Amino acid sequence: MHLVEIEGLVKxxxxxxxxxxASITIEPGEAFALLGPNGxxxxxxxxxxxxxxxxxxxxxxxxxxxxxxxxxxxxxxxxYVPQTLSADPALTGYENLLIVSKLLRMPRNERELVIxxxxxxxxxxEAADRLVRTYSGGMVRRLEVAQAIxxxxxxxxxxxxxxxxxxxxxxxxxxxLFALRxxxxxxxxxxxxxxxxxxxxxxxxxxxxxxxxxACGTPAELVRAVPGATTLDDVFTALTGDVLESGGSFGDTxxxxxxxxxxD
Amino acid sequence: MTRDGxxxxxxxxxxxxxxxxxATRPLPRWESLVSFASxxxxxxEVEARKLRHxxxxxxxxxxxxxxxxxxxxxAVARARLLSEQEDYLTFMAPGxxxxxxxxxxxxxxxxxxxxxxxxxxxxxxxxxVPRASxxxxxxxxxxxxxxxxAAVVVTVALLLQVRFHLDLFSLVTCAxxxxxxxxxxxxxxxxxxxxxxxxxxxxxxxxxxxxxxFFASNAIYPIHLMPAWLQVLAQVNPLTYLVELxxxxxxxxxxxxxxxxxxxxxxxxxxLQAIVSRRYDRVLL
Numbered sequence: 001m002h003l004v005e006i007e008g009l010v011k012x013x014x015x016x017x018x019x020x021x022a023s024i025t026i027e028p029g030e031a032f033a034l035l036g037p038n039g040x041x042x043x044x045x046x047x048x049x050x051x052x053x054x055x056x057x058x059x060x061x062x063x064x065x066x067x068x069x070x071x072x073x074x075x076x077x078x079x080y081v082p083q084t085l086s087a088d089p090a091l092t093g094y095e096n097l098l099i100v101s102k103l104l105r106m107p108r109n110e111r112e113l114v115i116x117x118x119x120x121x122x123x124x125x126e127a128a129d130r131l132v133r134t135y136s137g138g139m140v141r142r143l144e145v146a147q148a149i150x151x152x153x154x155x156x157x158x159x160x161x162x163x164x165x166x167x168x169x170x171x172x173x174x175x176x177l178f179a180l181r182x183x184x185x186x187x188x189x190x191x192x193x194x195x196x197x198x199x200x201x202x203x204x205x206x207x208x209x210x211x212x213x214x215a216c217g218t219p220a221e222l223v224r225a226v227p228g229a230t231t232l233d234d235v236f237t238a239l240t241g242d243v244l245e246s247g248g249s250f251g252d253t254x255x256x257x258x259x260x261x262x263x264d
Numbered sequence: 265m266t267r268d269g270x271x272x273x274x275x276x277x278x279x280x281x282x283x284x285x286x287a288t289r290p291l292p293r294w295e296s297l298v299s300f301a302s303x304x305x306x307x308x309e310v311e312a313r314k315l316r317h318x319x320x321x322x323x324x325x326x327x328x329x330x331x332x333x334x335x336x337x338x339a340v341a342r343a344r345l346l347s348e349q350e351d352y353l354t355f356m357a358p359g360x361x362x363x364x365x366x367x368x369x370x371x372x373x374x375x376x377x378x379x380x381x382x383x384x385x386x387x388x389x390x391x392x393v394p395r396a397s398x399x400x401x402x403x404x405x406x407x408x409x410x411x412x413x414a415a416v417v418v419t420v421a422l423l424l425q426v427r428f429h430l431d432l433f434s435l436v437t438c439a440x441x442x443x444x445x446x447x448x449x450x451x452x453x454x455x456x457x458x459x460x461x462x463x464x465x466x467x468x469x470x471x472x473x474x475x476x477x478f479f480a481s482n483a484i485y486p487i488h489l490m491p492a493w494l495q496v497l498a499q500v501n502p503l504t505y506l507v508e509l510x511x512x513x514x515x516x517x518x519x520x521x522x523x524x525x526x527x528x529x530x531x532x533x534x535x536l537q538a539i540v541s542r543r544y545d546r547v548l549l
Contacts, residue, residue, distance in 0.1 A: 028280050080386070086384050
């Protein structure tokens, strides 16, 4: 069974079509990257998937459950790290975790064990009792990952987990995510603007542009499919660069996109 | 770093369907009720923890009621504008207490908008917890904050020689009234937040709203002095009933207040909570 199934998803906000007939599937255990320029519809698609927004039409299923019919049950197997910094700055790192564990109604003795375990996993044991407003960007992100995995979700969804972080902090976030995958085999779905992150950390990649999924496959497959491309960056530019600017190549681009869509 | 995670995938997929079935089984109805109650308490606990980290906020918020009592109260008392009240300061003190409860709670909607902008709200809404519990929890949290605020205002009033009837009964009754009142105004504020959705609009309306709530009430003068149309407004204004309860216990020394006052406040709370729990997630859109 696919863990995530998105089929013909459409989301409209008034006249604006944010997601336009998008389809992807994600298998259990995969790390899946969603790429695309700003406004491509990545965040909207993710918000629908994590039960925050209702779809306009189309099918979205997590573990075979429809997001519009069984949101409560999906939330039990889902972890979500939003794009904005979502840890509470007025509480300590430990308290941020404690609150989530209490909301999840973990038994008291189990709670302390689980919190200690995730603090170790994201390497925040020493900073646990400091207020989050004193944390660095990388630390906040790692804390947010820790908050999202307290209930051992099968699917962890991260919207630009490394945006605005320096290279060292970015690496620390990825180390935490991979420690998690080693431990739980958690399926990852993430968006990013850093092509090299998708290239090194994702098993498969989907590229979105103007609400549509224009390509989907392993990074190697995508690079092979675009003539002259040697990196994912080249693929991304070829698929999302302004069509009019590349002068007369509209037909080429269309053919290219069609070819790429076969990986879907 | 290598793609370490993928090595484990085969062993994971064996118990995957098992974990999936367990995690997504439907829950019995009573469980969601327990979940609702416990989550509401946890949401209130967040407020308590924030107050513990920054207790000065309560003190700074107490400045405004202090000014009302010292500047406005003393001036009106001296001028004998309301000659029927022989001790004006004691008359207005419960009104100022109620006002400070309202001002503390009316900013809870702003907190929801802020939490939405910060992403805290999104993260919480994705947790497997009944959504209505956040609305109730926030109202409880507002009550907690208002209680501390009230303790400071009562202390200040006593220092200004306001004559309050203070015993265990009046204190408990007042505390309950403050909790209830704070819940009403916090819910009203959250309702506004779901309608207005941005900080700027909320600030504008919030300011405009507190004025009629305060002046079209019996907080600083008796209702019968108002023109008829304003009296009607004062009769539906929840602040009037909070002031009534506080004045009955703190000034007149009644033990429990009047049952009608409790019922009106309770009705406001239930109505607003019901509306806000249904509309809560719209603040996201």
